[in-house]
Structures are given as structure tokens and as C-alpha cells.
Amino acid sequence: MGLVVQKYGGSSVADAEGIKRVAKRIVDAKKNGHQVVVVVSAMGDTTDELIDLAEQVSPIPAGREFDMLLTAGERISMALLAMAIKNLGHEAQSFTGSQAGVITDSVHNRARIIDVTPGRIRTALDEGNIAIVAGFQGVSQDKKDITTLGRGGSDTTAVALAAALDAEVCEIYTDVDGVFTADPRVVPKARKIDWISFEDMLELASSGSKVLLHRCVEYARRYNIPIHVRSSFSGLRGTWVSNEPQGDQQVEHAIISGVAHDVSEAKVTxxxxxxxxxxxxxxxxxxxxxxxxxxMVVQNVSAATTAxxxxxxxxxxxxxxxxxxxxxxxxxxxxxxxxxxDDQIGKISLVGAGMKTNPGVTASFFEALSDAGVNIELISTSEIRISVVTRADDVNEAVRAVHTAFGLDSDSDEAVVYGGTGR
Amino acid sequence: MGLVVQKYGGSSVADAEGIKRVAKRIVDAKKNGHQVVVVVSAMGDTTDELIDLAEQVSPIPAGREFDMLLTAGERISMALLAMAIKNLGHEAQSFTGSQAGVITDSVHNRARIIDVTPGRIRTALDEGNIAIVAGFQGVSQDKKDITTLGRGGSDTTAVALAAALDAEVCEIYTDVDGVFTADPRVVPKARKIDWISFEDMLELASSGSKVLLHRCVEYARRYNIPIHVRSSFSGLRGTWVSNEPQGDQQVEHAIISGVAHDVSEAKVTxxxxxxxxxxxxxxxxxxxxxxxxxxMVVQNVSAATTAxxxxxxxxxxxxxxxxxxxxxxxxxxxxxxxxxxDDQIGKISLVGAGMKTNPGVTASFFEALSDAGVNIELISTSEIRISVVTRADDVNEAVRAVHTAFGLDSDSDEAVVYGGTGR
Known part of the structure; x- marks a missing residue:
């Protein structure tokens, strides 16, 4: 049994009950023989409350002090989590980002990790402790100031520590059961994905899927750290993200990993x-x-008469x-x-490494949109992704239509057969 | 104009308005040409709220993690205060106890300061910044763990920094106007003391006066740092505590500095x-x-018959x-x-260096108590203090009687004349 890094988000540790539930889960991993490093976010709404306070004293909070303020949130959650674990009879020590050796650049509020020197974590583990580390924060290399990593920073902390400690897996605990073939709030028939490649996960993340951020997946791919996204509430097996499926991770030779959508963009012409x-x-x-x-960028064909x-x-x-x-x-x-x-646009993306070798995916995608009466305004493609821009109002219907057309619905047993002459 | 250390307690920074008011006061000191170092406590009830949370996850919070938790409080207040100062157009940087060089022993929850190495504070000041330092916390010398100094720790942080930085004065801002001749809640006619010696202040602090803690005054005396206790609300001149009165600090050749009382003790026989x-x-x-x-300790005379x-x-x-x-x-x-x-006892103490050279103070003290019908159960004295133990119910009446008898009442112009043959 090797070393496991677990990351718990703010909704998992929102109150004392949540912290105690998470502590039990951590102790279970320890009892199973693992060395356990835990990365934790601030409790529930703590960060928002701190931002509120900052805005009350200063309309434009300053970078360095804003980081100092926000990092109080993880300090509270990590200390409480360590206490809760000790209360279950196991040894635990909490560490700030600085103490854990998370070294960053000096860009306050959205710093990048440039090195991880987890000497104190290694010592704590060797002494039999569970190590609790504050997510989202580090210390700048040149000025030794406290920095924060920006949105989704705790996931990146977890993956970076997993890489520096050569962990078996980085488990990201969240309030959903894993990565789905589409957003379940839009597509009730969306299926949980058992395994997905780093490449497909990167495309989903940059196409609007919010479970994992692009930066975190990119870091995991670079150091080849498998990520296991799962629920801190159910404890069920979630989604594995890695280079290759392992053991019984189901793959089913999926052509398409999922359908992502994004209504946070606007179009400038x-x-x-x-x-x-x-x-x-x-x-x-x-x-x-x-x-x-x-x-996305699109240039129209020039009108010959006007140049x-x-x-x-x-x-x-x-x-x-x-x-x-x-x-x-x-x-x-x-x-x-x-x-x-135009801020009334939406983007629908179809992601899957299978489209490289399966001609006809593009045609099927467009047919599905056409059958649903959705008009396409822009198109952009990569090797393993097709994205289109539509009216924002059409997005939900379009996602459901595409999800069904590619046989991703959870009650669908049909295989989708592609014909035609490539995309 | 030299360097000033200012300390603000939790009630002074209880909310955004308080923080903005304190920021203005700090900026005023800077505008007056001082270099300013500010030590700040956690906002209002923050510490109590954190303790509540800790008790919810673990009945016996552990030392190291409890300190990690509590120090989040100052982190919030100091960052907000720095932001509020910057919003007034002045440069400010906040520092944790560790960053400020507050080195302690490893006794969690009640650590002692063993060294202060304020290199980063000095640099921040030299660059024109106001330095904001988290009170109540430090870092242990051997393990580099976060420690807290226990009750009243922020005052000690302020005095220790003032000593290390060779400050002109350590200003302790609080929610009262200074040190009084007695607790104004018990003695409405109590007077604010303009100047008091370290020695008398030490005796008052150890006799139940709560404005300054013994440890803080002891530290100031050792390094000869004048303390100015004053209100963060009124901005009025408060009480100076030092070796010798300076300039226009009124002394009035006071024989008695004040009357302290304490109902927090019990008696074991x-x-x-x-x-x-x-x-x-x-x-x-x-x-x-x-x-x-x-x-206090008292041994009765042995009964001859029983030994x-x-x-x-x-x-x-x-x-x-x-x-x-x-x-x-x-x-x-x-x-x-x-x-x-017996936990129904109270202690009344009369403090003043003048009693060394004024015979009859003890007699007048006992006469005042007797006239008020207060029975004395134990007596203990030092060179500059007399303390008696009475019934707890008698304490308030006794304090008022003694305060009046020694001419300390604010509307009294009478000098007290002592006769007799010493105490």
C-alpha cells in the first residue's frame, strides 16, 4: 500500500458534521495501510465571507493582503480536520502551504506553483502522522510572501503534492459522483464515466466541464499522476483520469467521452x-x-466586390x-x-479520442443538431473535439440531442454506427 | 519622531467600521512623522467562535492544532487592517508572528517569547510601510510550529516588538480610557491614573486589575519600554506606565496608586x-x-494542646x-x-510605592474596612501592597470604602494624612 493524496472541497467540510465525516473517511484510508496526505479547502462559504469583509474595508483589495486574508480559511478547516482525526485516535498534523513547501511565483491572487519541497510532510508521514495541507495557497520564492493559486487552486495543490511525493493516486473528493458524459442538470440521462484519458479530460475541462480545472489535469498529465474524482458523501467509486485504464476500469472502447457546454462566453465580430x-x-x-x-476565431470569406x-x-x-x-x-x-x-451565445463540444479513427463523427454531430432545429454560428475543431457556437437558448436542447445521438444516455444500449467519408 | 508600536484589541476591530476607524488613527500617527508598527488581535468574537468550532469536532482540542486554528483570527484582522490603510493612500504590509520574527518556546496554547528577530518588519518600515503584525502568536524555535501566547498575548507581542525595535513607546489601545484607581464598574468615582510606575502596575495586575496583564508589564519593565494605555474610541490621553514620569505626566506625589479587587479565587484550608x-x-x-x-498562604498558630x-x-x-x-x-x-x-471569597488590594515611606497606611486600610463592617479573613503584604481576603459579598463595598478613605475619589480634594507608628 502506497501513498494517497486526498483532496476535500469546501462543500465536504462545510460544518462540524462534514469535518467529522471526512475525518472518518481519511482514517479508513489510513487503516487500509496507506500513507495519507490530505489537501483541504476552506469551509463552505468562508472564502465568500472573507471577500465580503474585504470589500467593506476597501473597494479594491490589494493582492498581497487579500491573499493573507483568504488563506485564513484553509487554516481553520485544516486545523479542525486534524483535531477531528486525533479525536478518532490517529495522529495528524496540519501544514500551511508554506510549511508544506508549496513554492510559487509572486503573482498574488493567481500564483503558479514553481516547486514543491515537501520535506516536513515526508517527516510527518514517516512519524506515522496523517498530514493535512492547506489547499489553494503557497509562499512566493523571492519575497517569502503568502500567495493564493486562484480558482480551483486546491485541486492543483493536491496534484502537485501527489507528484512531489510520488503518490499512487490523487483522490479529488467533491459533491458529485465523478465526471459525467454531460452536465446531469441539463442531461438527466448523463452517465458517470468510469475512466477517461488525460487528453479527453483536458478537452472537456476547456470546453465548460467544471468538475476538474484544466490547470489541475495538465499538471497531473505532465507528472503522470492518476486522478480519482469521487463523492465525499457516497464514497462510491468515481471517475479515474489517467494515461491508460488500469485493472477493472471500464472503457467500453468509447468513441466519445462526453458532451460539454459553456454559456459563459460572448462573441465579438x-x-x-x-x-x-x-x-x-x-x-x-x-x-x-x-x-x-x-x-474560437473565425474569418469569413472575403466578398470579392469590396475586399x-x-x-x-x-x-x-x-x-x-x-x-x-x-x-x-x-x-x-x-x-x-x-x-x-453578442452575449447570447452558447458553445457545445463533443469530446473523444475515438473521433480520430472514426470517420463520420462530425457528420453525425451536425445531423443531430440539425434534427433538433439548432442553428450553427461558428465551428472549431481539434483532433479529439468538435465545438459549435449556437444561440444560448438552444444549448440545453442541443446537448441533450447530441448526447442521445451518440448513444451516451444511461439507458441506451445501442451502439452508434458511423458511416460516410470522415469528418 | 521615532518608532511607535500600537496595539489594538479585538473590541477595537470588531467590525469593518472599527477597522476603518483604527486605520485612520494609525495613518494619523504616520502623518505625525512616526514609523508605525501595529499589533492587532482577532476581530471581536472570532476567537470564541473558533473555540466553539473546535469543541464541536473534538472534546479535547490538541495543542498544536488548536494554535493553528486560533491564529487564523489575527490573520483575518491584520489583512483587513492593512487593506483599510492602503485604501487611505498609505502603504501597509501585514506579517504573521512567524514572519515578524516572534520566536517562542514549544509550549502550545501558552508559549513564551524567547527571541524577537524583526528583520522583515525593519525592512518594511525602511521602505515606508506601516507594518501590521498578528498579535498573540509566534513560531517555535525548535520545531518551527505555530504557537500562541495565551490570554493577553497580543499585549506581550506589542511590548516585545517595541523592545526589539527600540520603540519610543508601546501604545495599548483598548475600550477603556486607561488604568483607573479602581474598577469604575464597582467604584463610579474612580479616577483615571495619568502615570504609574512599572512596580505599582505589576502589583495592580497581579491583584486583579485587568487592563494590563502582569507578563506584559514585566516585559516592559525589563526592557524599559514606556506603555501608554488609552482608548481607541476617544483618542484621549490615557495612562502612562514607565520607570519615571516624563514631562507633564501628572504624579501628584500619590501615596496610593489604586485599589484592586479579585473575586476569581477560592480558599483551601x-x-x-x-x-x-x-x-x-x-x-x-x-x-x-x-x-x-x-x-496567598497563611499558617495558623499551632494549638499548644494538640500540636x-x-x-x-x-x-x-x-x-x-x-x-x-x-x-x-x-x-x-x-x-x-x-x-x-471555600469559593465565596474576594480579595482587596491597596497598591502604592508611597506606603514604603508613609507609616500608617496599613492602619488606615484596616480602619476603613472596619468602618464598613467588613471582616478580614487573610492578610498578605509586599513592600508596596496590602491584600486582604474577605467574603465575596463584601468586596464591592470594601473597595468603595477604601477608595474613599485614601482620597482617591474623583471629586475629593482632600489629602489623606497618616499618623501613627508605621504599618
Whole structure:
């Protein structure tokens, strides 16, 4: 039995009862012979309450102090969890990100882990302790200031520690049973996935699936740390994310892993752009200089009569106003006629490594959307993903239609047969 | 203008409004040309709430983890205070006890400061920052674990930092206007003291005055750091505590500094102790081995007929049960007839260096008590203090009578004249 890293989110430790339930689960893993390292988030709404307090004293909280404030949340949950474990008769010690050796860069509020030196964790384990580590936080390499890793940071802490400690597995405990073939709130027939490759999980994460964040999966893939996403409430086996399925992890030779959707983006269309070299570069340099990440890009075929074209791209709604502002300011320099902004769009993505070798996936995807009466506005593809942009109102219906068409519904036994001449 | 250390208690930073008010006061000191180091406690009831949470997960919270938990409180208040200061246009940085170089022993929950290495604080000040430091906490020298200093620990943090940084003064901001000649809740005519010596303040603190704790005053005396106790609400000049009065600090050649009282103690009487060498030692060794601190001790004159005597001592009520338990267990070995326990006692203490050179203070004290009809059960004295134990019900009346008798009432202009042949 080797070393296991377990991560528990805020909803799993929302109150004293939750903490005691989690403590029991941790002790069970220890009793099974594992060395156990636990990464824990702040309790329930603690982080939101701290943010509220910060906004009451200062409209624009400062980076360094904001991180100092937020890290109080994990300090509370990890100390309570260690106490609860000790109360069950097992030894436990809690460690801040700094004490656990989570070294980051100096970008407050969204720092990146640059090294993990878990000497104190290793010592605590060797002395028979369960080690509890504060998620979401680290210490900056140059200034020794407390930093936080931004949204989903605790998952990344867990994977980074698992890599540094050469763990067998990183278990991510959450309030759902695992990764599903689609969001169960939209597709009631969505199935829990038993096993999924890092590649497919990365595509799902960047296409709107919220169970695991892209950064965390990327880290796990780089160090080849299997992730097991599972429920802290049910204790059932969840979803394994790894390079290759192990043992009895079911694969079923799935062609398609799942259908993701995302309604958090908006579309910007730059109308009447001169169709000549350098124009697109000028537009996207302007957007990049405003530190905005864009997602999909489409350039229309130039109308022969005018030598003008339109360029559309999607970006997070929260960055929409800044993008429009930046482009308007650069209008004279770039040279375009007008801007259109549309925040009523949605994106549906079909993800699966199987589409590389199964021609006809694209055709089936479009047929399913067409049968559901959904109009496609933009298309973008990777080797193992097809994404389309539609009206936001059509997204839920489109996801259900595609989920059914590819035989992903939980009560469907039909195999989907593809024909045609590739995608 | 030199360096000032300011300490704000939990009631001063109980909510966002309090934090903003304190931030303004700090910025005022900075504007006056001072370098400012601020030590802050946890907000209002935070510590009690954290203790509640701990008790919900574990009936006997463990030392190390309990300290980790409690220190989250100051982390929140110090970060918010730094944000509020920055919002006023001044630079501020917050530091944990560990970052501020507060090095302690390894006794969790009541650690002692053994060194202060404030290199990061000095750097922050030199760069023009206001430094905010978490009170009540440090880091253990050997294990590098987070420790807390126990009750009143933030005051000690402030004085220790003031000593290490060679500050001009350590300002203790609280919710009262300073140190009073008696507890104003008991004696409405109590006067605020303008200046008091370390020695008298130490006696008041150990006699029940709660404004400053003994440990903090002792630290200030050792390093000769003047303390200024004042209100964070009124901003009025408070009480200076130092070796010698400075400038316009009023002294009025006071004979008596104040009257303290304490109803937190109980009295244990060991009845029928053989009146021979070693008996008292055996009793107090038993108490000491139970890690109980005793206060007053009185041995009755032996009754000639029996060669048995009674020994009484006082101790904190909270230690009463343990003391009785320890003595009962050692009964056969020590040899005594029975134990009596009385938790309905109170202690009244008169404190003032003037009593060294003013004969008759003791007589006036006892006369005042007698005139008020208060019976004296035990007496104990030091060079600058007289304490008596009475019934708890008599304490408030006794304090008022003594306060009046020594001309301490705020509307009294009479000087008290002592006659007689010494105390």
C-alpha cells in the first residue's frame, strides 16, 4: 500500500458534521495501510465571507493582503480536520502551504506553483502522522510572501503534492459522483464515466466541464499522476483520469467521452476589415495587450466586390467590455468599419479520442443538431473535439440531442454506427 | 519622531467600521512623522467562535492544532487592517508572528517569547510601510510550529516588538480610557491614573486589575519600554506606565496608586496538619506537582494542646477541584485531618510605592474596612501592597470604602494624612 493524496472541497467540510465525516473517511484510508496526505479547502462559504469583509474595508483589495486574508480559511478547516482525526485516535498534523513547501511565483491572487519541497510532510508521514495541507495557497520564492493559486487552486495543490511525493493516486473528493458524459442538470440521462484519458479530460475541462480545472489535469498529465474524482458523501467509486485504464476500469472502447457546454462566453465580430496581411494580427495583438484570452476565431470569406471581411471571436463575457473598449481605441490604427457584440451565445463540444479513427463523427454531430432545429454560428475543431457556437437558448436542447445521438444516455444500449467519408 | 508600536484589541476591530476607524488613527500617527508598527488581535468574537468550532469536532482540542486554528483570527484582522490603510493612500504590509520574527518556546496554547528577530518588519518600515503584525502568536524555535501566547498575548507581542525595535513607546489601545484607581464598574468615582510606575502596575495586575496583564508589564519593565494605555474610541490621553514620569505626566506625589479587587479565587484550608518541619513543604509540593499556582498562604498558630495547625491558601477557582483531588490523593503521605474549600471569597488590594515611606497606611486600610463592617479573613503584604481576603459579598463595598478613605475619589480634594507608628 502506497501513498494517497486526498483532496476535500469546501462543500465536504462545510460544518462540524462534514469535518467529522471526512475525518472518518481519511482514517479508513489510513487503516487500509496507506500513507495519507490530505489537501483541504476552506469551509463552505468562508472564502465568500472573507471577500465580503474585504470589500467593506476597501473597494479594491490589494493582492498581497487579500491573499493573507483568504488563506485564513484553509487554516481553520485544516486545523479542525486534524483535531477531528486525533479525536478518532490517529495522529495528524496540519501544514500551511508554506510549511508544506508549496513554492510559487509572486503573482498574488493567481500564483503558479514553481516547486514543491515537501520535506516536513515526508517527516510527518514517516512519524506515522496523517498530514493535512492547506489547499489553494503557497509562499512566493523571492519575497517569502503568502500567495493564493486562484480558482480551483486546491485541486492543483493536491496534484502537485501527489507528484512531489510520488503518490499512487490523487483522490479529488467533491459533491458529485465523478465526471459525467454531460452536465446531469441539463442531461438527466448523463452517465458517470468510469475512466477517461488525460487528453479527453483536458478537452472537456476547456470546453465548460467544471468538475476538474484544466490547470489541475495538465499538471497531473505532465507528472503522470492518476486522478480519482469521487463523492465525499457516497464514497462510491468515481471517475479515474489517467494515461491508460488500469485493472477493472471500464472503457467500453468509447468513441466519445462526453458532451460539454459553456454559456459563459460572448462573441465579438469585427465588421469590414480590409482583407490584407497583418489585419488579423493587429486585432489579436490589441486583445492580447489587454490581457484577454480568446477562445474560437473565425474569418469569413472575403466578398470579392469590396475586399473587406469580417472576423469573429469568442471570449469570456466578463472580458467583453474591456475587449470592445480596447478595439474601439485602436480602431483608426487597425482599420475596420464597426464592432458587434453578442452575449447570447452558447458553445457545445463533443469530446473523444475515438473521433480520430472514426470517420463520420462530425457528420453525425451536425445531423443531430440539425434534427433538433439548432442553428450553427461558428465551428472549431481539434483532433479529439468538435465545438459549435449556437444561440444560448438552444444549448440545453442541443446537448441533450447530441448526447442521445451518440448513444451516451444511461439507458441506451445501442451502439452508434458511423458511416460516410470522415469528418 | 521615532518608532511607535500600537496595539489594538479585538473590541477595537470588531467590525469593518472599527477597522476603518483604527486605520485612520494609525495613518494619523504616520502623518505625525512616526514609523508605525501595529499589533492587532482577532476581530471581536472570532476567537470564541473558533473555540466553539473546535469543541464541536473534538472534546479535547490538541495543542498544536488548536494554535493553528486560533491564529487564523489575527490573520483575518491584520489583512483587513492593512487593506483599510492602503485604501487611505498609505502603504501597509501585514506579517504573521512567524514572519515578524516572534520566536517562542514549544509550549502550545501558552508559549513564551524567547527571541524577537524583526528583520522583515525593519525592512518594511525602511521602505515606508506601516507594518501590521498578528498579535498573540509566534513560531517555535525548535520545531518551527505555530504557537500562541495565551490570554493577553497580543499585549506581550506589542511590548516585545517595541523592545526589539527600540520603540519610543508601546501604545495599548483598548475600550477603556486607561488604568483607573479602581474598577469604575464597582467604584463610579474612580479616577483615571495619568502615570504609574512599572512596580505599582505589576502589583495592580497581579491583584486583579485587568487592563494590563502582569507578563506584559514585566516585559516592559525589563526592557524599559514606556506603555501608554488609552482608548481607541476617544483618542484621549490615557495612562502612562514607565520607570519615571516624563514631562507633564501628572504624579501628584500619590501615596496610593489604586485599589484592586479579585473575586476569581477560592480558599483551601488544610485542617489538622502536624506542626513539624516539612509538613508545609509536602502540601505545596503536591500542589506544585499538579501545576497549580497559589497566591496567598497563611499558617495558623499551632494549638499548644494538640500540636496540630491549619494551613490556608488561595488559588484560582478554576484550579480548585484539581487541588482538592491532588491533596486527597496525598492525604496519607502528608498527614492531615481534613480539607475545607471555600469559593465565596474576594480579595482587596491597596497598591502604592508611597506606603514604603508613609507609616500608617496599613492602619488606615484596616480602619476603613472596619468602618464598613467588613471582616478580614487573610492578610498578605509586599513592600508596596496590602491584600486582604474577605467574603465575596463584601468586596464591592470594601473597595468603595477604601477608595474613599485614601482620597482617591474623583471629586475629593482632600489629602489623606497618616499618623501613627508605621504599618
Amino acid at each position: 469585427v465588421v469590414g476589415v480590409p482583407d490584407k496581411p497583418g489585419e488579423a494580427a493587429a486585432i489579436f495583438r490589441t486583445i492580447a495587450d489587454a490581457e484577454i484570452n480568446i477562445d 473587406l471581411t469580417d472576423i469573429s471571436f469568442t471570449l469570456p463575457k466578463t472580458d467583453g467590455a474591456r475587449a470592445i473598449d480596447a478595439l474601439e481605441k485602436a480602431k483608426g490604427q487597425i482599420g475596420f468599419e464597426s464592432l458587434r457584440y | 488544610v485542617v489538622g496538619v502536624p506542626d513539624k518541619p516539612g509538613e508545609a513543604a509536602a502540601i505545596f509540593r503536591t500542589i506544585a506537582d499538579a501545576e497549580i499556582n497559589i497566591d 496540630l495547625t491549619d494551613i490556608s491558601f488561595t488559588l484560582p477557582k478554576t484550579d480548585g477541584a484539581r487541588a482538592i483531588d491532588a491533596l486527597e490523593k496525598a492525604k496519607g503521605q502528608i498527614g492531615f485531618e481534613s480539607l475545607r474549600y
